[in-house]
Every structure is written in structure tokens, then in C-alpha cells.
Amino acid sequence: MSGLPETDGLNLLIGLLQRSQLQLLRILDALGLVDHVHGQAAWPWALRMSGENLLLDLGQARRLGLTLIALAAALCILGVGLLWRRGRIGLMATAVLLLAAAPWPEANVVWVPAHPTSFHQSPTGFAADSIERGRELYAAQCVGCHGADSRGHGTLSASLPVWPPNLAGPLLWRRADGDLLWHVLEGVRDRRGARTMPGFGGVLRDEDAWSLIDFMKAQGAGESLREAGLWTQPVAPPDVAVRCNGKAPRSLGSWRGQRLRIVAADASDAAGTVPALREDPRLVTVFLLPPTASRAKSTAPLPGDCVVDSAAAWAAFSLIAATDRLAGTQLIVDRSGWLRARSQPGQGAWRDDDLLCRTDSATPIAERPEPADGLGALIARMDAEPVRFVKGGFVH
Ligand code: HEC
Numbered sequence: 001m002s003g004l005p006e007t008d009g010l011n012l013l014i015g016l017l018q019r020s021q022l023q024l025l026r027i028l029d030a031l032g033l034v035d036h037v038h039g040q041a042a043w044p045w046a047l048r049m050s051g052e053n054l055l056l057d058l059g060q061a062r063r064l065g066l067t068l069i070a071l072a073a074a075l076c077i078l079g080v081g082l083l084w085r086r087g088r089i090g091l092m093a094t095a096v097l098l099l100a101a102a103p104w105p106e107a108n109v110v111w112v113p114a115h116p117t118s119f120h121q122s123p124t125g126f127a128a129d130s131i132e133r134g135r136e137l138y139a140a141q142c143v144g145c146h147g148a149d150s151r152g153h154g155t156l157s158a159s160l161p162v163w164p165p166n167l168a169g170p171l172l173w174r175r176a177d178g179d180l181l182w183h184v185l186e187g188v189r190d191r192r193g194a195r196t197m198p199g200f201g202g203v204l205r206d207e208d209a210w211s212l213i214d215f216m217k218a219q220g221a222g223e224s225l226r227e228a229g230l231w232t233q234p235v236a237p238p239d240v241a242v243r244c245n246g247k248a249p250r251s252l253g254s255w256r257g258q259r260l261r262i263v264a265a266d267a268s269d270a271a272g273t274v275p276a277l278r279e280d281p282r283l284v285t286v287f288l289l290p291p292t293a294s295r296a297k298s299t300a301p302l303p304g305d306c307v308v309d310s311a312a313a314w315a316a317f318s319l320i321a322a323t324d325r326l327a328g329t330q331l332i333v334d335r336s337g338w339l340r341a342r343s344q345p346g347q348g349a350w351r352d353d354d355l356l357c358r359t360d361s362a363t364p365i366a367e368r369p370e371p372a373d374g375l376g377a378l379i380a381r382m383d384a385e386p387v388r389f390v391k392g393g394f395v396h
Contacts, residue, residue: 010058011388013065014051021049025119038185038206040120043178048114052174063105070102115186120178124210125253126217128238128316134215135319137208141200150219162196167216168223173233177213184209221339222322231320231357234338234387237262237331238316242286244306252286252308256337259283259379264317265307266290266327266345282379283332288313290327332378338387341378350374355381 028034029041036042054061074095081091124130138146145164147153152164165171172180185206187199200209221235237260241249252260261283279285284306291311318326321342328345341354351374 006058007388009065010054010061013061013068014054016068017049017051017054022119035116037116038120038181038209039123040117042116043114043118044116046114047111048118049110050112053109053112057109060105060109063103064110067102067104070098074098115179115182117178117182117185118176120181122177122210122213123207124214125239125251126214126236128240128310128312130211131214131218131238131316131319132312133208134211134213134218135315137204137212138215138219141203142212145197149223150216151223160196161194162190164197168220168227170233172213172217172220180213181206181209184212218316218319221320225320225322225356229356231339234357235320236337237333237339238313238320240308240310240313240316242306242308253337255284255333257335259335259382260333261285262288262317262331262333264288264290264314264326264329280375282375288317288326290314332382334382334387336387340382350378352377352381354378357387358385 025034025041025043028044034041034044054064077091077095077098081088081095084091138150143154144156145152145154145160146167147157147164150167152166154164157164175183183197185199185201185204187195188197190196204212217235218238220233221231224230224232237252239251239253242252243249259282261280263285265287286306286308289307289309291314314326317329317331318324320339321329321331323329325345330343331339332341334340338357340357341350342356343350343354354374355378
């Protein structure tokens with residue numbers, strides 16, 4: 001992996017914060033001590049520990065890390081003190097000194113306001129069907145203020161007290177999914193408590209709001225590709241049912257741990273006239289069938305062993321790849337389940353520029369191994385630069 005102990009340490013710390021808070025909530029829920037809102041256990045406090053702030057302030061993250069280590073050591077010392085009567089006073093004094101000497105981080109960096117849904121998890125699995133449902137809902141409920149491209153330039157925007165934010169920017173990734181859910185269903189208020197965005201809890205069901213969040217993420221990825229030529233925030237491939245060699249369908253997400261190559265077939269592939277892609281032991285190849293070909297599927301031979309035959313899948317992948325001509329596009333998903341690279345129709349060999357989701361561009365090129373082909377180079381780079389810090393500062 002990459003030689004960046006600092007980012008790895010931060011990843012670990014942020015993961016620990018997230019998991020311990022989630023675990024605490026689960027225990028409280030199992031004991032029946034918390035209410036349920038919007039389908040899941042509600043976070044009972046007005047504050048939670050923040051991952052996102054620590055990402056921005058490495059110094060505070062370091063302090064928190066050291067303080068947690070001091071806290072753990074103090075607890076161990078106190079434990080020993082309980083067993084060893086004679087040394088008790090000395091041990092207790094050491095524990096107190098340790099805690100006093102710990103570099104406690106600033107409270108307002110570590111603690112941030114929480115909503116009851118802050119730790120809610122999306123049940124949709126980022127499924128293509130959910131994204132497409134979100135697309136319809138967005139057009140019906142949100143487009144007037146947020147605009148068709150979600151950049152905030154809707155027809156009503158200018159008349160609002162606060163301009164809607166650019167949802168195609170990093171905002172959606174900075175927030176925990178549960179906080180986004182709260183904002184969509186309960187609305188947004190400014191610091192003085194005045195409503196800046198209406199809540200849609202009366203119109204939308206919980207699963208509708210999750211679908212909207214899926215759609216906004218997919219659209220945000222497409223917009224960033226359009227504008228910056230990159231997926232500036234990591235995005236997963238929409239989950240879809242894949243059929244391999246006529247077996248029962250399995251979900252695309254079930255290949256997590258292996259690299260995937262997703263190939264958008266064109267009508268001629270589906271008719272078997274274009275030579276199939278060479279098998280590649282480094283990747284599992286999955287073909288997306290275009291909606292028109294899928295209608296004629298009963299007669300056309302399939303382009304490969306594993307195929308996806310769903311109009312929603314085609315539409316959702318088109319959204320993320322920012323194209324209305326998906327046929328011929330190839331996408332690569334890394335072992336952790338992130339979309340990382342794209343090659344455009346008719347492009348030929350893979351190039352370094354095809355890596356669209358880069359998390360650590362600082363890795364010196366000289367340090368990278370020198371693989372034989374373009375795809376090998378991309379794979380080496382993807383593996384050397386794993387995606388970090390996602391969603392509200394927390395790793396997925
Ligand atoms: C009446 C106009 C209006 C409509 C309709 C509207 N929004 Fe908003 N939305 C806003 C404004 C204004 C903000 C910025 C609020 C702020 O930052 O105080 C916002 C903020 C947001 C945010 C960012 C919240 C955050 O965490 O900072 C999301 C996400 C969002 N809207 C989603 C939606 C979705 C989804 C819909 C449709 C169901 C929708 N909005 C409909 C005006 C609107």
C-alpha cells in the first residue's frame with residue numbers, strides 16, 4: 001500500500017470513531033433505550049464525534065489520537081491498580097498525570113451537532129433502480145430550486161433567502177448520509193433557526209429520500225466528470241443484477257474484493273459481430289446490454305459470460321459516465337468497490353489519464369512499478385492509491 005503512515009493513521013482513527021459510535025447506538029437499540037425515526041434507531045444526543053473536522057485539521061486529529069492512547073493507558077493502569085492494592089495510590093496518580101498531560105483536542109472540533117438520523121445507513125445499496133427512482137423524484141420535487149444539473153440554478157433559486165448549494169461539488173461527500181436524509185425529510189435551518197429549505201417528510205417516504213441521495217451522488221459524479229474531467233469524489237458503480245453463464249443473477253457488489261471491468265456493449269456486440277474482448281485474469285468482465293438490444297435479447301447471442309440486462313443500469317451508468325452514448329465505454333472498478341477508470345468508445349489501449357478517481361496524486365511516478373501494458377499501469381496505480389476518507393469524513 002502507499003507509504004503514507006499519517007493518512008493511514010487518520011483513516012484508522014476516523015474508522016474507530018465511526019464504528020464505536022455506531023456500536024454504542026446498536027447496543028442502546030438492543031436494550032430498547034432509543035427511539036426509532038425514519039426507519040432506524042435514532043441517535044439520542046445533540047452532539048456526535050466528527051470525522052469530517054478531523055480531516056480538515058490534522059493537528060487536532062493527532063491530538064485526539066494521542067489522547068485516546070493516553071486514555072487507554074490510564075484505564076489499563078487503573079485496572080492494575082484495582083488488583084494490586086499496595087501500588088494503588090502510585091498507579092492512580094500516574095493515571096491522573098497521564099490524562100492531565102494528554103494533548104486534549106479542542107471540543108468544538110471533535111464534537112459537532114448531530115441529528116437523530118446522523119448514523120442512519122442507506123438501505124438501497126446504491127442500486128441502479130434506486131438511482132433511477134431518485135431521478136424521477138428529483139425532477140418532480142427538487143429541480144425548481146436545485147436546477148437540472150444540481151448546481152443550484154433552478155428557476156426559483158433567485159427568489160430564495162439563501163441560494164441553494166452546488167450539490168455537484170464536495171458537499172454531499174462531506175456530509176454523513178444520515179444527515180443528508182435529515183435535511184431532505186426535515187428541511188434545513190440557518191443558525192437562527194429560520195427555515196432555508198423546506199422538509200419533504202410529508203411528501204416523500206424514507207426510501208424515496210434515500211433514492212434521491214443516490215441520484216444526487218450519481219449526478220454529482222457525472223457533473224464533476226463533465227467539469228473537471230475527473231471523478232473528484234469517489235463513486236461506486238450502481239449495483240445491478242448480473243447473470244453469468246445463465247446462472248441465477250448475483251449482484252455486482254458481490255464481487256467486492258476483485259477488480260471489475262464493465263463494458264457497455266453496443267448493439268453489434270450484442271449481435272455477436274464484434275470480436276469479444278480478450279479474457280483478462282486481472283479482472284472480471286461484465287457486459288452492460290443497451291436497452292434496445294435487451295429487447296431483442298431472445299435471439300441475439302450474448303457478448304460475454306456475465307451480462308447486465310437492465311435499462312435502469314444503462315441509464316445510471318450513463319449518468320455517472322456523463323454521456324448519452326455509453327456504448328463502447330469501459331469502466332474499471334477497484335477491489336474496494338470504487339469506480340476508478342474509464343476508457344472511451346474506440347479509444348484502444350488504456351492510458352494513465354483514464355484514471356479518473358485519484359486520491360493520492362502525490363505518489364511519485366518513479367516509485368511506481370513499471371508494468372508492461374496500459375491497463376497494468378492503471379491497476380498498479382489504483383492499488384497504490386486506494387480511496388480514503390469517504391462520507392462525512394468516514395471511510396465507507
Ligand atoms: C424551495 C427551494 C428548494 C427545494 C424545492 C429543495 N431545496 Fe434543497 N436546498 C434549498 C436551499 C436554499 C438549500 C440551502 C440551505 C442552507 O444551506 O441553509 C438547500 C440545501 C439542500 C441540500 C444540502 C443540505 C446540507 O446538508 O447542507 C440538499 C442535499 C438538498 N437541498 C436536497 C434537496 C432535495 C433532494 C430536494 C427535493 C426533494 C430539495 N433539496 C428541494 C432549497 C430547496
